[in-house]
Amino acid sequence: MTNGLKIVLVLGSAPDAVLAKNWDLSVFTSRVAINNAWQITPDWDYLVYPEDFAVNRLPPEPLLPHQRLIAASEFVPQQNSFGGFVYAGGTMAFTTGYWVLGALKPDILAFLGCDMVYAQGAGASSHFYGQGTPDPLRADVTLQSLEAKSVRFLSFAHSQNCAVVNLSQLAESRLLFPRVSMAEFATQPLCQDILNRQSQLFDTEVVSRVLQAEQDLGYMVPSGRYWEREAEFDKSKLSDIDRLWLQTLQAA
Template sequence: MDASPRVTLLLGSAPDVMRCASWPKHAFAGIVVINNAWRVRPDWDVLVHAGDFPPDRMPRPEPTQRIFSAAHYVPAQNSFGGFVYAGGTMSMTAAYWTVHSRRPDVLAFLGCDMIYDHSGDTHFYGTGRADPLRDDVTLQSLEAKSARLLIHALRRGTLCVNLSNLPRSRLVFPKLSFAEVRDLSAADLAAMKAELAAGIDVKAVDAAETMEREFDYFYEHGMYWNHLDEIDGADLARIDRLWLEAVEGLTAPPLEQCSAAE
């Protein structure tokens, strides 16, 4: 009998992340949390936090829990082409780190829809900063950044899925329920990966990656914000359009008007 797929749960801070509080830990090979999301449930395995995450908000980890920051995720991000092309926000950064370091069969996102135009709290803990909405040349299209992640992860054997039940998302991943992920068989996963791969426009991917190499906006230290005078936003917009074109047959059109946060 085939082994069940290894599913890693990746938690952001959107209000609906609290839906996972009662999900059994044994359904996942691991739980990776971003910034404040360590507060959602106590049995997380890895916390990946931004370099400017306030020290007074850090947890006291149990012996089995680990905490990672820039020294760990910058090299991982670099293996996928660097921050400029991957997108400089923690939902993308933590995802690339997880694919690189943990190599799950499935990376299941919750609380990472980056939709913030509704009334009420913006985060599960109240009102927070909408990081992906900041004026940043690498974040012109969050849909394009998630499309790029979807394709890069698939190449390394990881299927990205979205567990959100919200009507809109900046993530272009397939949407599954917790029950569907929990009951996913190896055969089901293989079929999903094959269907996705068949629907990707390979010519658009090749063109996007050719442009990335040509423009060479790569900064090994990760601090691309110190080189903004070297980065042409129009170049990145052209690349974004190609990543969106690559998944056009798989996804709904990008959201035109909405706010976002990790």
């Protein structure tokens, strides 16, 4: 811990995730890799991966004593405790973030390589390992607005007194989290400053309204396999909820 803070890094697979190779990762209490991101650095503690992740892409056994694999049996209950996949957004950056909130309860949660923007054109790499599938951009009723889903996550994190930052150096991001540098983010004053700014971001009345709208719709799939029941979900009503989440920032 730094200054007594529990600081967690969530590491995705965007090309700039390789920045972590040159960082002193000891500043983080825990380092959480998503899918293939364990290949970037051996200094990971948790690897979160979905049911359809290829077994041959998992790290070789035996793992180091401090390393753990986090599969659906662990992250689905945590996700459900935050309202479920339909409202959170069915992609691993958000799923992993909510698992971290529930299981690790950080004071600061920092994302790298999770901007969900994808390079285009000849020779461009979408992921640090080359070309991959832009999963968050697939046609999915839960992913109509990645920005709205990031606002929702920020709201839930703030309700746990958790500061959320984005360490990315990319010009564009779908995550509406404050940007900080690796050199500055892990200080007590900055953490408190971010929490203060997060408080000012949200209109609490609108937050209460959108949470009630989610509850009223009742789109909960306890198994986590929401795609098996996707025909039951009203796309326009979910889009309305996305707009409300964005309004929680706009109204403040």
